[in-house]
């Protein structure tokens with residue numbers, strides 16, 4: 001299960017996201033210090049590092065949840081020091097969260113539908129005025145959501161309230177909701193945390209398929225080194241809010257600083 005260009009026929013493109021000298025503090029806590037790295041179009045880039053290294057904070061800076069004190073994010077050629085999460089969503093950035101953030105009482109289908117919100121053009125007034133137009137848009141959105149349901153192989157649970165689903169399937173629905181926004185850049189925060197081996201294999205397959213079939217660029221945080229080494233084109237290593245390495249999986253695995261800080265010691269969830 002390797003994600004090299006040769007295997008998948010993907011073409012890694014130019015830089016789509018550039019993180020430049022990002023520093024972020026919460027009061028006296030320095031979460032990120034002078035972090036720079038690039039993400040290329042169509043690649044799968046993993047961010048790894050010990051607990052508290054700043055991985056989730058980095059994703060939150062990329063999609064506008066956190067505003068760094070220093071540095072810039074350049075996405076599709078447009079540089080900014082801060083932006084709002086809905087602006088990031090409109091520009092094609094979607095994410096999932098470490099702890100599942102779904103509407104537990106709503107069906108899998110309706111949860112995935114909420115991912116279409118940023119793409120809905122007709123608001124309440126225009127829907128009232130041009131009922132036919134709003135109806136057509138609704139049908140298009142529903143059709144797209146059904147495609148996602150097919151793609152993620154969750155037909156049998158589409159009507160089930162997500163709170164009743166096993167954890168692995170909830171994670172899959174959350175991925176579906178992110179995909180509903182048709183993202184160009186997908187940020188996944190520990191998509192396989194808490195999963196058994198079989199669920200992890202399924203999720204790996206879906207991530208590779210999303211990347212391959214939709215051409216989606218993916219940045220993911222993952223603790224399972226087997227998964228990281230298998231599916232990543234490149235890996236960024238953080239430690240205490242600083243970048244230790246940005247390289248291919250093989251080079252990262254052989255990097256003595258990374259081994260000393262992270263790979264050489266036992267840590268949560270590491271395979």
Ligand SMILES: Nc1ncnc2c1ncn2[C@@H]1O[C@H](COP(=O)(O)OP(=O)(O)OP(=O)(O)O)[C@@H](O)[C@H]1O
Nearest residue numbers: 026029030031049050051052053054055056057058
């Ligand atoms: N909203 C916040 N308020 C205060 N401190 C925060 C906040 N978010 C993160 N931090 C702090 O920033 C540092 C980095 O946290 P972050 O969650 O980004 O690390 P992480 O590498 O994702 O950790 P984990 O692997 O445990 O999820 C930690 O010291 C954390 O306590």
